[in-house]
Amino acid sequence: MNTTTKCAATALAAALGVTVLAGCGGSDDDASGSGSSKASKTVTLVSHDSFNASESVLKAFTKETGYTVKVLKSGDAGAALNQEILTKGSPRGDVFFGVDNTLLSRALDNGLFTPYEAKGLDRVAADTQLDADKHRVTPVDTGDICINYDKKYFADKKLAPPQSFDDLLKPAYKNLLVTENAATSSPGLGFLLGTVATYGEDGYQDYWKKLKNNGVKVVDGWEQAYNEEFSGSAGGKKTKADRPLVVSYASSPPVEVLYAEPRPTEAPTGVATGTCFRQIEFAGLLDGAKNEAGGKALLDFLISKQFQEDMPLNMFVNPVAKDAALPELFTKFGATVDKPTTVDPEKIAKNREQWVQSWSSLVVK
């Protein structure tokens, strides 16, 4: 950001004169640059706001390959992908990371990616390779969207926390659950898809009718659901939240431990492992990328052991590489989800709108 001050005067002139801008913006932004020799040394990763990596790991990549990674974050997962679709053919970067299985078909149908088979793909779990024959995208991580519960609440009430979708309909759990708007929030959509996978396209509406009668509350986004409404979270304790069940991630309990001071010996929240929907996140080489060689190297790197092991504590997701070890925090406080639900990406692409619409009219209105 030091360039900001340096360029301040130029910026002003730029805003006025416009042509000067190329000089200022260009030197600041090699990746978008006009193909100078310097540009090839930078590889640009476009992603959503949740992307994170340790600086040391990115430095190791530079040392190994000579490429410097520049990260552009632009909004949540849906917005970031849609921006990529809008700029198709003239992308802002070389690699896009962050399209998941609920949006995969939208990306593939729009021809966003150039096929590339990343090195080391044989070490990646087969069930995550949803585009195995064409290699337009490479799986990078998985995460599970599950019901989280407030351990203290259920201990105080001497009530067993729910374990399955069916459990949530029981009178004992009336008015306890808060979830997110499936139309705007990705955990909200994941939870809806979990019920579609469990009860089928005919049965899920009936399930939601019952869930509504059992007092489910819907808020717009994960932040409100988790921080404002869920009694088990750090934020929820401050807001005196009164919902001990929330739709969140299987990795949320370790996060509660990691960011607490002093660190507790036990996570304050638990995961209902029978309510999980599996999300798989992919990366791909953007069609029209200026630095294709760098992009390929970056894709190889994303599934390397080093990056995969760095990921869990930065993005709170699970590695897809079989040789990557999970951090102790995950193995100790996290939940293992044996049988997550899932829905085929093409089926999701075909029906998402309709499912969400009938869900909205059923639950929200």
Add this chain to the structure above:
Amino acid sequence: MALPVAFFALFFAYPVVAIVGRGLKVDGVWQFGRIGEVLSRPDIAEVLWFTTWQALASTVLTLLIALPGAYVFARFDFPGKQLLRAVVTVPFVLPTVVVGTAFLALLGRGGFLDELWGVRLDTTVWAILLAHVFFNYAVVVRTVGGLWSQLDPRQEEAARVLGAGRLAAWRRVTLPALAPAVGAAALMVFLFTFTSFGVVQILGGPAYSTLEVEIYRQTAQLLDLPTAAVLTLVQFAAVGGILAVHAWTVRRRETALRLVDPAQTSRRPRGAGQRALLGGVLLTVALLIVVPLGVLVERSLDTSGGYGFGFYRALQSADASGSTFLVPPLEAIGNSLQYALVATLIALVIGGLAAAALTRRAGPLVRGFDALLMLPLGVSAVTVGFGFLITLDEPPLDLRTSWILVPLAQALVGVPFVVRSMLPVLRAVDDRLREAAAVLGASPLRAWREVDLPLVRRALLVAAGFAFAVSLGEFGATVFIARPDNPTLPVAVARLLGRSGELNYGQAMALSTILMLVCAVSLLLLERIRTDRSGEF
């Protein structure tokens, strides 16, 4: 005038037209038939209906609650008045991400109303309306109160001497003089609430949606550009209409009123009635504005080990256990300040030139340009942001990944404030002074430096302060614009809130508090600078 026109054409009109065109043009042919198609959808009709009535209700409620405040700030002298005036303006420049959180604490479960009377207003439309009052209180207090404090009270007294009752005197003398200002304030509040985004999204829950929220949803989430384009056009038409009426009331207000120095009109409250009024207003401000802001501060200090500055200390480190930002969150403050500074410079140059052009020339074309300068306040950030993406993509204008895009977008929102602050003052500069200077041999530049600059210096500073504060709090456009990894304060707050864990939540509150303090300090400095109160903000 060429420069501001070029700026707006390039960084506002072109991107917006391009993104709307992307939605409405098929093979180069405009498909205006789609407008009717979209508008006849029942869900869209519902959005339009809700947008309109909540904006009307918010405006009425804001006027009811804020007009007594405007009177008190105009006519009474009391200790801490300057500080309080700055405080009520803080919400206006705070990002809604932050405010939504604070406001829930007041209206939601365990909130103030809940504790006292067991009343919860979250996810009801009341939460939205009250939050709108919270945000726009200052608009009324500043616009109406500013004029009120300059009205000569002797005119009303004269009417009473001539036998008019207290109410009749007020109705016949003060009200007509105030009416245009009230109208202008009401229209601004209507504009801001009509295009409300964050408040409705956070407090309304999924059941309520305004046009702005729907445009965001259709563009960013569903990529349904045709529908988004139609909605953008509808909002454009509505905002254009509001601004046209606004420009008309402003012109009416410029009719000569006998204005006096505000210092002469305010005095200490006397009698039980006046004291009760002052008390009532102070209580309203305390409950409606100070308490929600206070909640933020309280939460930022409330660590698990008791009250302390733990979260603030944590802001300095790039997080030992896992790097949330690659840089310490505290660095976001530096980023924000630098962006806001550049944005302020751009806004001052563009806005200043535009204001100067508007003073020198007249005619419908110029008036149209005046309204155009206000349009960015009413056009959704996602439309502008996505428009940037598809228009500024070729060298030498491939700015999509450049940091300059952020201050450019922020300046778009800042320019209207600069123009509105400068225009009245510039218009008041007597042309004969400039002519006299010219006759005495001064070059145009010298004349400007010796005549205009000293007269408008204060207005310029006020404008700069406002542009700065608005840029600092700008969130909507910034979050859509890809940038090298240096988040601004509001973006950093949103990212921290997007994660679980006590430390993240606490740091978000601490950063929000810092943002609030920076805004409050810059506004307080403004209060000290400004003596002239004829500006609209």
